[in-house]
Amino acid sequence: xxxxxxxxAARRAGRALQALTTDQRVAALHRMAQALVDNAxxxxxxxxxxxxxxxxxxxxxxxxxxxxxxxxxxxxxxGTLAAGIRSIADADEPLGRxxxxxxxxxxxxxxxETAALGVLLIIFESRPDAxxxxxxxxxxxxxxLVLKGGKEARRSNTVLHAVLTQALAPDVSADVIGLVHSRxxxxxxxxLDDVIDLVIPRGSNALVRxxxxxxxxxVLGHADGICHVYVDESADTAxxxxxxxxxxxxxxxxxxxxxxxxxxxxxxxxxxxxxxxxLESAGVTVFVGPEAAGVRTDLPRASSLAFEYGDLRVAxxxxxxxxxxxxxxxxxxxxxxxxxxxxxxxxALQFQNTVDSACVFINASTRFADGYRFGLGAEVGxxxxxxxxxxxxxxxxxxxxxxxxxxxxxxVAPFSAGERAFTHRKLx
Amino acid sequence: xxxxxxxxAARRAGRALQALTTDQRVAALHRMAQALVDNAxxxxxxxxxxxxxxxxxxxxxxxxxxxxxxxxxxxxxxGTLAAGIRSIADADEPLGRxxxxxxxxxxxxxxxETAALGVLLIIFESRPDAxxxxxxxxxxxxxxLVLKGGKEARRSNTVLHAVLTQALAPDVSADVIGLVHSRxxxxxxxxLDDVIDLVIPRGSNALVRxxxxxxxxxVLGHADGICHVYVDESADTAxxxxxxxxxxxxxxxxxxxxxxxxxxxxxxxxxxxxxxxxLESAGVTVFVGPEAAGVRTDLPRASSLAFEYGDLRVAxxxxxxxxxxxxxxxxxxxxxxxxxxxxxxxxALQFQNTVDSACVFINASTRFADGYRFGLGAEVGxxxxxxxxxxxxxxxxxxxxxxxxxxxxxxVAPFSAGERAFTHRKLx
Numbered sequence: 081x082x083x084x085x086x087x088x089a090a091r092r093a094g095r096a097l098q099a100l101t102t103d104q105r106v107a108a109l110h111r112m113a114q115a116l117v118d119n120a121x122x123x124x125x126x127x128x129x130x131x132x133x134x135x136x137x138x139x140x141x142x143x144x145x146x147x148x149x150x151x152x153x154x155x156x157x158x159g160t161l162a163a164g165i166r167s168i169a170d171a172d173e174p175l176g177r178x179x180x181x182x183x184x185x186x187x188x189x190x191x192x193e194t195a196a197l198g199v200l201l202i203i204f205e206s207r208p209d210a211x212x213x214x215x216x217x218x219x220x221x222x223x224x225l226v227l228k229g230g231k232e233a234r235r236s237n238t239v240l241h242a243v244l245t246q247a248l249a250p251d252v253s254a255d256v257i258g259l260v261h262s263r264x265x266x267x268x269x270x271x272l273d274d275v276i277d278l279v280i281p282r283g284s285n286a287l288v289r290x291x292x293x294x295x296x297x298x299v300l301g302h303a304d305g306i307c308h309v310y311v312d313e314s315a316d317t318a319x320x321x322x323x324x325x326x327x328x329x330x331x332x333x334x335x336x337x338x339x340x341x342x343x344x345x346x347x348x349x350x351x352x353x354x355x356x357x358x359l360e361s362a363g364v365t366v367f368v369g370p371e372a373a374g375v376r377t378d379l380p381r382a383s384s385l386a387f388e389y390g391d392l393r394v395a396x397x398x399x400x401x402x403x404x405x406x407x408x409x410x411x412x413x414x415x416x417x418x419x420x421x422x423x424x425x426x427x428a429l430q431f432q433n434t435v436d437s438a439c440v441f442i443n444a445s446t447r448f449a450d451g452y453r454f455g456l457g458a459e460v461g462x463x464x465x466x467x468x469x470x471x472x473x474x475x476x477x478x479x480x481x482x483x484x485x486x487x488x489x490x491x492v493a494p495f496s497a498g499e500r501a502f503t504h505r506k507l508x
Numbered sequence: 509x510x511x512x513x514x515x516x517a518a519r520r521a522g523r524a525l526q527a528l529t530t531d532q533r534v535a536a537l538h539r540m541a542q543a544l545v546d547n548a549x550x551x552x553x554x555x556x557x558x559x560x561x562x563x564x565x566x567x568x569x570x571x572x573x574x575x576x577x578x579x580x581x582x583x584x585x586x587g588t589l590a591a592g593i594r595s596i597a598d599a600d601e602p603l604g605r606x607x608x609x610x611x612x613x614x615x616x617x618x619x620x621e622t623a624a625l626g627v628l629l630i631i632f633e634s635r636p637d638a639x640x641x642x643x644x645x646x647x648x649x650x651x652x653l654v655l656k657g658g659k660e661a662r663r664s665n666t667v668l669h670a671v672l673t674q675a676l677a678p679d680v681s682a683d684v685i686g687l688v689h690s691r692x693x694x695x696x697x698x699x700l701d702d703v704i705d706l707v708i709p710r711g712s713n714a715l716v717r718x719x720x721x722x723x724x725x726x727v728l729g730h731a732d733g734i735c736h737v738y739v740d741e742s743a744d745t746a747x748x749x750x751x752x753x754x755x756x757x758x759x760x761x762x763x764x765x766x767x768x769x770x771x772x773x774x775x776x777x778x779x780x781x782x783x784x785x786x787l788e789s790a791g792v793t794v795f796v797g798p799e800a801a802g803v804r805t806d807l808p809r810a811s812s813l814a815f816e817y818g819d820l821r822v823a824x825x826x827x828x829x830x831x832x833x834x835x836x837x838x839x840x841x842x843x844x845x846x847x848x849x850x851x852x853x854x855x856a857l858q859f860q861n862t863v864d865s866a867c868v869f870i871n872a873s874t875r876f877a878d879g880y881r882f883g884l885g886a887e888v889g890x891x892x893x894x895x896x897x898x899x900x901x902x903x904x905x906x907x908x909x910x911x912x913x914x915x916x917x918x919x920v921a922p923f924s925a926g927e928r929a930f931t932h933r934k935l936x
Contacts, residue, residue: 182883184881184883192899277894278894296720298896316917318917319916322919325919326921330919432914436626439910441913442915443915444616444915444917444918445919447919448612448616448913448918453923454610454618455610466705467705467706468896470911471620471909471911480894481897482868482899483866483882484860485867485868487870487871489744489751490873491751491755491758491872491873492758493758
């Protein structure tokens with residue numbers, strides 16, 4: 081099949097998938113989960129070849145060690161993936177959920193229901209675990225799928241794709257999950273705005289920006305994760321230390337890691353200094369903004385306050401109030417995740433209600449911004465867009481809605497003529 | 509203010525609007541409604557000047573009569589607009605509505621709430637009534653707004669904008685609703701994908717296509733409205749006639765008017781011929797598709813089955829089954845609105861559950877696809893996109909969501925270490 085045929089076939093197979101019963105879709109997902117377990121040996125053998133090749137590429141400097149580290153699968157990982165698919169299978173049916181029902185007029189009833197989006201194009205790098213996760217989310221939500229994995233995981237992705245699509249029979253067509261490999265395939269797919277409904281790039285900021293700049297198809301994702309922790313004047317010292325260190329150190333490369341620490345000027349001496357000290361002790365290089373530079377002339381200046389370090393570096397800035405912290409976040413942030421540490425309920429709520437980001441936390445680490453931790457089962461990505469889906473995106477973000485109206489021969493003419501009247505009675 | 513300053517000011521004022529209480533936002537809307545009534549004389553005087561100029565332009569051939577027809581305001585229209593704003597004001601608060609609440613772990617509670625989108629750019633043609641409608645929907649949903657009206661309604665829009673924004677004081681800044689006039693302003697605004705969150709073009713297909721092709725900002729709207737009525741083999745004759753005529757004739761220029769009539773081959777002789785006859789009697793020119801051409805060689809062939817006539821023309825095609833009708837719609841439709849006429853419940857549900865359009869109707873005219881008729885209060889437009897909002901869009905489509913997490917100093921490290929466990933208990 082050509083790339084275009086792959087996408088068109090995914091749409092057709094997706095529509096057939098939507099027409100199945102819940103039991104049929106759920107059974108197909110359980111077969112997929114079982115197939116991962118049953119074919120573990122074959123999958124791990126193919127994966128081992130990718131891992132060996134990647135190691136050679138790392139040694140020759142053609143692949144980053146971090147990318148190679150994300151490649152290996154294990155029997156335990158396959159078991160976890162299977163369990164994840166089963167839990168997605170057993171969650172409530174997402175399709176056809178009635179959002180509201182309105183009686184428009186006597187005998188004329190409108191329902192707004194959830195429906196599948198259509199065809200998703202998901203582009204992911206190295207980590208082959210993503211393939212079964214994404215495939216199960218797409219299937220659960222009735223969507224056709226075209227996947228493009230990283231070339232370093234080509235054999236792993238190929239075998240995972242084969243195992244999963246074989247398990248779909250007999251009810252679901254294997255066409256529902258297409259797999260493409262090359263960069264030129266992607267370029268072609270990004271042109272198909274009449275076939276593909278949503279692109280989800282999972283990978284580096286550079287990948288996301290490249291996709292956003294090269295397609296008219298809506299893109300769900302985030303290029304930047306410039307997350308802030310604001311330590312208020314009434315913050316508890318131990319809590320501030322705990323949250324600041326966890327937000328920065330738990331996984332510095334993650335998009336939900338803290339990049340800028342805002343400290344209320346009133347607690348700089350009593351608390352700010354020890355936060356900076358604790359970060360430095362943990363191996364973090366601290367850069368200062370213009371205000372913090374006034375109190376710590378010894379520290380290097382941050383070249384920008386809108387920067388995602390993604391490693392053991394952080395920017396620290398002083399603010400004079402919660403309003404100033406919010407203003408700083410609105411000016412320099414990327415709308416991903418921000419946290420306040422405070423014992424003042426009023427200030428906490430002001431921050432949470434005013435900060436215009438996907439995730440706004442009170443007294444909790446920014447690292448909680450994650451589909452699994454949020455209880456969404458799994459996530460296809462985190463969106464910093466305000467359109468369609470925002471924050472960690474699970475099955476819900478892969479749905480749209482449909483209006484279904486059922487009448488008994490109704491026409492609008494009698495309403496225009498004043499012979500009939502709308503009731504607009506909310507039924508559900 | 510420059511155009512960019514107008515948009516930035518709208519974002520700032522929108523954020524301030526979101527921070528107000530419900531009562532404050534509702535009071536501002538009621539002041540807007542009252543201002544339309546109180547300033548009727550002034551508004552109508554300015555409108556009369558636009559109408560006079562437009563008539564001159566029509567006579568010199570520079571403006572379409574249809575555009576000129578949409579210009580006039582009356583005291584009664586202003587009263588209706590005021591009533592509409594009051595009903596939007598008195599509807600349930602759309603912001604901060606809790607979608608779900610989950611206990612992630614002991615003492616760690618996540619809420620997903622509705623939030624304002626941010627800044628909307630709405631581009632509309634001639635009809636000045638749109639300005640107060642859109643302004644009230646945007647205000648109700650906490651959004652900043654930049655409006656661009658048609659140049660033929662410039663004086664009407666200017667006075668409406670002045671009257672409405674003056675009524676916003678003291679709680680809401682007048683900056684929350686910006687108004688621009690020129691085409692070059694639009695080009696500049698379409699570049700501002702970091703300030704404007706959503707563009708809604710209301711106007712001709714050409715306008716919508718132009719906007720879609722010239723911005724990276726998400727566009728909500730529809731370029732095409734190729735709506736189908738499928739008359740099934742078990743359709744009631746009188747009902748079929750009524751729905752077909754209403755769908756085509758009630759307002760042929762509307763996007764929800766029928767463009768293609770699909771007829772089951774089995775009822776061509778008994779019903780199809782009379783439907784065609786009734787359409788022709790009503791002044792409709794009937795074109796035939798390849799199959800219908802076989803039974804009506806005398807009628808002109810439709811040059812395309814994916815065509816929006818938007819006037820007293822229609823395409824008619826024969827199909828052999830409901831499946832074939834669905835296939836036809838998926839091939840040639842625009843995903844707007846489709847209706848089936850049938851007395852067979854099974855067939856009706858098959859059609860409604862399978863057709864992949866924003867609105868799918870059983871035994872009702874396609875003309876019901878409208879925000880007012882759907883009971884949404886008013887609409888900012890009809891979306892054929894599957895992303896974000898689909899079908900007629902009211903206040904709900906102008907919202908996004910925000911995740912709010914409240915903890916007591918929680919960090920993710922203890923969860924990774926197995927010292928704490930997620931409960932993921934659904935609270936609401």
